[in-house]
Amino acid sequence: MTMEISVAKGTVVEKTLQLSADHQLHINVESGAQLHLLMEGSCRQLITDIHVSQGAILDLCDLDTNEVNTTRSHELHISQDADSQVFVHSISLAAGNTRNTSHIDLCGEGAELTLNGLIIAGGAQNIENNTLVQHMVPHTTSHQLYKYILDEQATGTYAGLVKVLPGAHHTMSEQTNRNLCITREAHMFSQPQLEIYNDDVRCSHGSSTGQLDESALFYMQQRGISKHEARLLLMAAFMSEVVEQVRIPALREQLQEMVEKKFRS
Numbered sequence: 001m002t003m004e005i006s007v008a009k010g011t012v013v014e015k016t017l018q019l020s021a022d023h024q025l026h027i028n029v030e031s032g033a034q035l036h037l038l039m040e041g042s043c044r045q046l047i048t049d050i051h052v053s054q055g056a057i058l059d060l061c062d063l064d065t066n067e068v069n070t071t072r073s074h075e076l077h078i079s080q081d082a083d084s085q086v087f088v089h090s091i092s093l094a095a096g097n098t099r100n101t102s103h104i105d106l107c108g109e110g111a112e113l114t115l116n117g118l119i120i121a122g123g124a125q126n127i128e129n130n131t132l133v134q135h136m137v138p139h140t141t142s143h144q145l146y147k148y149i150l151d152e153q154a155t156g157t158y159a160g161l162v163k164v165l166p167g168a169h170h171t172m173s174e175q176t177n178r179n180l181c182i183t184r185e186a187h188m189f190s191q192p193q194l195e196i197y198n199d200d201v202r203c204s205h206g207s208s209t210g211q212l213d214e215s216a217l218f219y220m221q222q223r224g225i226s227k228h229e230a231r232l233l234l235m236a237a238f239m240s241e242v243v244e245q246v247r248i249p250a251l252r253e254q255l256q257e258m259v260e261k262k263f264r265s
Contacts, residue, residue: 052081059247089245104133108140118242131159136168173194174203
């Protein structure tokens, strides 16, 4: 099944549009328009194509809620014209396995992209995120931040590639992946990459994987906080950097509650 959405030139959609994820989505945000979109559902195979025209703004939150023993695959393709702003938050609080593939092209000068991921997994889950961001013209900006918390025997994968194509001078790009493995049986595979084909750019990438800070846990226990509650507080603090960047207040509050519920379960 295919669904098409078009936001007319200069239209500001003030309320968040909430969609139950369908098999194929085509979205066109015309010049100067603004759209806040929440995609939620457990569709097993989803393809989303989005074009964001000059000066348009798109806020997209993809909330993965698939069930145990299911696998969800989402292919996201976005092209951005000049002076457009795109904010994508990929949130996985599911019980099954997930594979997300995001391909974003910054095609117009002044285009800005924020691409974030928040993943909490346990059991024998496998959560995979693959991103490709292409800076195709001068004066474009991208920020990526993906954070994983993996418990029990969960496995996480992050493979991110930023390409700065010939002629794309004055590109600014940041790519960060930070992860917590709660148990020794949890595994994280991280591969941030840069391919730069011209000079005069500011690009960085980095990755870190570790466990909860034992000294912080000890400090909190010395002040009467139980070890269980201290662990929850540290994990919530770790994920807050992503949650706080969600620009829709009601959705941000909802995500904070869902993240806490996921930790406690």
